[in-house]
Amino acid sequence: MADSAQIPETVTVSILDKDYRVACSESEHAGLQASARLLHERMSRIRASGTVIGIERIAVMAALNIAHELIQAKAELGRIPLQEEMLDQLKDKVQNALGEIDPAEPQP
Numbered sequence: 001m002a003d004s005a006q007i008p009e010t011v012t013v014s015i016l017d018k019d020y021r022v023a024c025s026e027s028e029h030a031g032l033q034a035s036a037r038l039l040h041e042r043m044s045r046i047r048a049s050g051t052v053i054g055i056e057r058i059a060v061m062a063a064l065n066i067a068h069e070l071i072q073a074k075a076e077l078g079r080i081p082l083q084e085e086m087l088d089q090l091k092d093k094v095q096n097a098l099g100e101i102d103p104a105e106p107q108p
Helices: 026-049 055-100
Strands: 009-015 018-024
Touching: 009 026, 018 026, 026 055
Parallel strands: none
Antiparallel strands: 009 018
């Protein structure tokens, strides 16, 4: 997580009542804290469900869930330019169709 432009500092984050020391630049502190909170919340939910036993398994399940959400979000972002392109093409077709209508002719 360390940024080469800044000197890394050690930050302590707490996940499931265990503290972890992580080196990161000052500009990354807020992001690291937010990431740790997200992971703590996900792991807490999995542990509370009682379906997964063992801290390592809970961590893996939380990581898999977060990775899956990231992949889905990236796929959604990848579709946005395609949708915008389709909308632009549709707009062009509508404008062309409207341009072909002769305003002098009476409309039904």
